[in-house]
Amino acid sequence: MKTISLEEEENNHVFSTDMDHNEKLIKEAFQDCFDLVYRKIEVKHNTKWLIVYIDNLIDTNMLEEQVIKPLLTSATRDRVSTNSGDLKDVLVSIGATTSSDKVSDVIQNVLEGHAAILMTGRSNVMTVSIPGTSKRSIDEASSEPVIRGPRDGFIEQISTNISLIRSRLKTSKLKVAYVTLGEHT
Numbered sequence: 475m476k477t478i479s480l481e482e483e484e485n486n487h488v489f490s491t492d493m494d495h496n497e498k499l500i501k502e503a504f505q506d507c508f509d510l511v512y513r514k515i516e517v518k519h520n521t522k523w524l525i526v527y528i529d530n531l532i533d534t535n536m537l538e539e540q541v542i543k544p545l546l547t548s549a550t551r552d553r554v555s556t557n558s559g560d561l562k563d564v565l566v567s568i569g570a571t572t573s574s575d576k577v578s579d580v581i582q583n584v585l586e587g588h589a590a591i592l593m594t595g596r597s598n599v600m601t602v603s604i605p606g607t608s609k610r611s612i613d614e615a616s617s618e619p620v621i622r623g624p625r626d627g628f629i630e631q632i633s634t635n636i637s638l639i640r641s642r643l644k645t646s647k648l649k650v651a652y653v654t655l656g657e658h659t
Contacts, residue, residue, distance in 0.1 A: 487577040493522055493594045500526055500590070503581050509636060509650045510584075515545060524592040530637035531587040532604040541589065541602060570603035585644040606637065 489496045497512070504510045513525040523545060527537070572588075574580055575597045580590050583601040591600045636650055 488575045489577060489580070489592070489597045489599055491595050491597050493524060493592055496592050496599070497524055499577050500581070500584075503577065503646050504584075506649045506651065507646065508652050509633075509640075513542075515542065517546065520594065522594045525589055526584060526592070527589040527604075528584060528587070528637075528640060530633045531606050531640060532589055533606045536604045537589055537602075541591070541604070571600055573598045573600045575599065581646055582644070585640070585646065587641070 487499060489499065507528075509529045511525075511527050511529050515523040515525070517523075525537070525541070570588075572579075572583065574583075580599045580601060584590050587605055588601040588603050591602065640648065
């Protein structure tokens with residue numbers, strides 16, 4: 475009798491044409507990750523898009539300009555709604571795009587800083603590389619010098635620090651929870 479590990483079982487999952495089911499698969503993989511962003515876009519013909527990405531790992535301005543705006547233009551909506559082809563044809567201006575129906579591939583791409591685009595009626599999920607830029611450069615930690623290993627130091631912004639950790643640890647098992655402590659600070 476062969477036993478299957480949890481990771482092997484996750485690698486066997488594929489997306490279906492049901493967007494709610496696909497969203498559930500992604501939410502199960504990234505359970506309790508509060509830095510994961512889900513953006514739903516609904517247009518005519520009952521067409522819905524879901525864009526999934528990790529906050530601060532992608533450039534949200536570039537996402538808005540080169541992904542969301544083209545998806546919302548009327549010519550693009552009609553073309554994608556009726557054509558069973560890939561979204562790659564529509565998003566030509568973006569360099570690195572991939573398409574997969576395997577959940578594990580899409581999760582790995584999201585962890586590497588890509589945005590995943592899901593669409594109703596499609597089992598293929600497109601991932602778009604939109605690398606984010608840090609607001610302030612990460613400097614070498616002056617208080618704790620090291621001889622070997624990474625020389626990155628944390629800065630004042632927690633979101634930049636989390637994205638620095640996420641860029642090193644590309645796993646959905648890393649959880650981020652935002653908690654408010656104290657009353658005045």
